[in-house]
Amino acid sequence: MKKEVTTLKKIAQILEISISTVSRALNNHPDISHETSKKVKDLARKLHYMPNMFAKGFRQHKTNIIGVIVPNILSYFISTILKEILLQAEVNGYRVIISETNNDVKKEKEMLHTMLQFGVDGILMSLSKNTVNVDPILHALNQKPLILFDKVSNKIPCTQVIIDGEEATFNAIEHLINIGKKRIAIIKEFEQSYNSERRFQGYLRALKTNNIPIDKKLIVSTHDISLKKGRSLTSQLISLKEKPDAIFCITDAAAIGAIQTLKKFNIKIPEDIAVIGFSNSLNSTIVEPKLTTLDQPGKRIGEIAMNCLVTEIEEPKEHLTIKTIEIKTNLIIRESTLLSI
Amino acid sequence: MKKEVTTLKKIAQILEISISTVSRALNNHPDISHETSKKVKDLARKLHYMPNMFAKGFRQHKTNIIGVIVPNILSYFISTILKEILLQAEVNGYRVIISETNNDVKKEKEMLHTMLQFGVDGILMSLSKNTVNVDPILHALNQKPLILFDKVSNKIPCTQVIIDGEEATFNAIEHLINIGKKRIAIIKEFEQSYNSERRFQGYLRALKTNNIPIDKKLIVSTHDISLKKGRSLTSQLISLKEKPDAIFCITDAAAIGAIQTLKKFNIKIPEDIAVIGFSNSLNSTIVEPKLTTLDQPGKRIGEIAMNCLVTEIEEPKEHLTIKTIEIKTNLIIRESTLLSI
DNA sequence: CTGAAAGCGCTTACAG
DNA sequence: CTGAAAGCGCTTACAG
Numbered sequence A, B: 001m002k003k004e005v006t007t008l009k010k011i012a013q014i015l016e017i018s019i020s021t022v023s024r025a026l027n028n029h030p031d032i033s034h035e036t037s038k039k040v041k042d043l044a045r046k047l048h049y050m051p052n053m054f055a056k057g058f059r060q061h062k063t064n065i066i067g068v069i070v071p072n073i074l075s076y077f078i079s080t081i082l083k084e085i086l087l088q089a090e091v092n093g094y095r096v097i098i099s100e101t102n103n104d105v106k107k108e109k110e111m112l113h114t115m116l117q118f119g120v121d122g123i124l125m126s127l128s129k130n131t132v133n134v135d136p137i138l139h140a141l142n143q144k145p146l147i148l149f150d151k152v153s154n155k156i157p158c159t160q161v162i163i164d165g166e167e168a169t170f171n172a173i174e175h176l177i178n179i180g181k182k183r184i185a186i187i188k189e190f191e192q193s194y195n196s197e198r199r200f201q202g203y204l205r206a207l208k209t210n211n212i213p214i215d216k217k218l219i220v221s222t223h224d225i226s227l228k229k230g231r232s233l234t235s236q237l238i239s240l241k242e243k244p245d246a247i248f249c250i251t252d253a254a255a256i257g258a259i260q261t262l263k264k265f266n267i268k269i270p271e272d273i274a275v276i277g278f279s280n281s282l283n284s285t286i287v288e289p290k291l292t293t294l295d296q297p298g299k300r301i302g303e304i305a306m307n308c309l310v311t312e313i314e315e316p317k318e319h320l321t322i323k324t325i326e327i328k329t330n331l332i333i334r335e336s337t338l339l340s341i
Numbered sequence C, D: 001c002t003g004a005a006a007g008c009g010c011t012t013a014c015a016g
Helices: A008-015 A019-026 A034-046 A053-060 A076-091 A105-117 A135-141 A165-178 A194-209 A227-238 A252-264 A298-314 B008-015 B019-026 B034-046 B053-060 B076-091 B105-117 B135-141 B165-178 B194-209 B227-238 B252-264 B298-314
Strands: A065-070 A095-100 A122-125 A146-149 A159-163 A184-189 A219-222 A246-249 A274-279 A292-295 A323-327 B065-070 B095-100 B122-125 B146-149 B159-163 B184-189 B219-222 B246-249 B274-279 B292-295 B323-327
Touching: A008 A019, A008 A034, A019 A034, A053 B053, A065 A076, A065 A105, A065 A298, A076 A095, A076 A298, A076 B095, A095 A105, A095 B076, A105 A122, A105 A135, A122 A298, A135 A146, A146 A298, A159 A165, A159 A194, A159 A298, A165 A184, A165 A194, A165 A246, A165 A274, A165 A292, A184 A194, A184 A227, A219 A227, A227 A246, A227 A252, A246 A252, A252 A274, A298 A323, B008 B019, B008 B034, B019 B034, B065 B076, B065 B105, B076 B095, B076 B298, B095 B105, B105 B122, B105 B135, B122 B298, B135 B146, B146 B298, B159 B165, B159 B194, B159 B298, B165 B184, B165 B194, B165 B246, B165 B274, B165 B292, B184 B194, B184 B227, B219 B227, B227 B246, B227 B252, B246 B252, B252 B274, B298 B323
Parallel strands: A065 A095, A065 A122, A122 A146, A146 A159, A159 A323, A184 A219, A184 A246, A246 A274, A274 A292, B065 B095, B065 B122, B122 B146, B146 B159, B159 B323, B184 B219, B184 B246, B246 B274, B274 B292
Antiparallel strands: A095 B095
16 A cells, blocks of 8 residues: 655666765755756656655754643643644744643653654743652753743743733732722632742732732632632632622633622622633633633744744753743733723 | 763663664563673663664654644644544554644645655544645555544545534434424534534434424524624524524534524523534533533544554555544533423 | 674765 | 765664
């Protein structure tokens, strides 16, 4: 079934010239006469010649493959980033190998290893939730260009591309304050989550800037932020003696859970309690009331990360240094905070 | 910056044995003495030896890379399939290169070409919406195992893995009939969509089986099925003199659009008009009322497609024949058809 | 049980 | 302008 493949050798034999000449002709080497070059190219086309990338990569120590490692491909935000990475890769002539860790640190390490072994030219990576020991990553970084995005770590001296979650949250909280909210709760993850912590810092700064006292009862954390947890933590918040008048959730999923619970208890949104999420996911326009949320421009992240990687592949850096690129983002105001004051 | 890499040669030199022996020791060749083998393996570990997969693949004409081509990675259904493909690939020792066509036929052809050139061992593919000329695919199929999933074509003699959309839709329509609906509308795509047509056949069969006359006014088609189109086509349907009492949409997105429009016009769901979608997407549980929908087991599709591909890679088939694997699926009944009769 | 050698398909410094 | 030859890192048939 499998067809015989055309090689340089075959073309050379038919044309009765050397393999070197064929190779050069096909690579537009200036030395080759126009005549020869044309002859070779015509025949190559006719025979559907396809260079064997393996031989080529092997020879040139460049594979034009980049590896991408992400925790979970099902996340819409991650998909958006991947989509842009694929596009940019194509534009720059790279193929993309994707691996998913499912937040398993052991797998993460293995995948990093496999990718290096495969000779990828560089790696784009979003850390798993539980990555504590960064040694495997440092080891990889020593061998090939590596760039982190979204889930990053300041223990790794490389380029890192993230959303400016601190400022974004700051703006979201100020928006709540502007519509008259004073008891603003936050549903976040535990401390080990870098993104959650940045957002929490924004929350704290906004309260401080506006002279609103911090009430620890309004700060609730969970290990795995999700729609369900959004529901249960909201139940917890509304059973407080002094209820919150707004809830900021560090993900849309949790915010949707919050909305569902508030509706169940007939609490008016946003009059009694306003809600803000983070992601601008598809769902945020499907829930009722429509969710105010922070945009998460995955496209920008993917674009910048990929372009940085291409640059580092082509011009390897001498010294490893941490360089964080923070992308500004916008608050998208919808019904869940739309108060006619 | 880049570290010196360990090769067989280096290990051989240090141990003062031949490269062949090192290679055999590492590959557990039975000939090698236990002692030598241990010595080699220990040193290899110590030096972090990683076989150069390019040299290996090049030598063995096997890359352990498979290519996946899909129209759009942002679709939740596609992501689910990809997730399972990645998992199965890992289990079977394959790496996965993913490309996205965005329904561009020209790109589809290029990607197919690039993948072959890259020496993938096999290809998993979901056709773009506009694929008419299947020659490039037939050409690829002649060179490497290729399996289609979800978006398939009966013009291509290969294994194809799909949802049984005909039966699924048949069941959905019978469910509507069982709750007393008689004027059942369908929102579908135009004829060139294979999946849409299969679902439409199920619709027709269900009506026929239950002696319900077909009313052409209740059959509406669009080129690009979407939430927006769900809205506008629903407006169209409810402006009919004889309104439908149920709407079946071939995607969840369109069904959500339908629900939004019905609510806007204060039409009761499901009492006045019931709605069913297709996908069991995340959104289907977020809309209110929650959407009755057909599950689309992406996991099963990914699993079966990948396993078929691995089989074909390991035991190439002699003759190319079409073989369609249809996966049964379930109706998930939620509020949008939950009538207390 | 081990080694020398050929070869996978390609590129490129060297020679002419 | 063109060719012969080496070499990328590995595997394996052949010989001992």
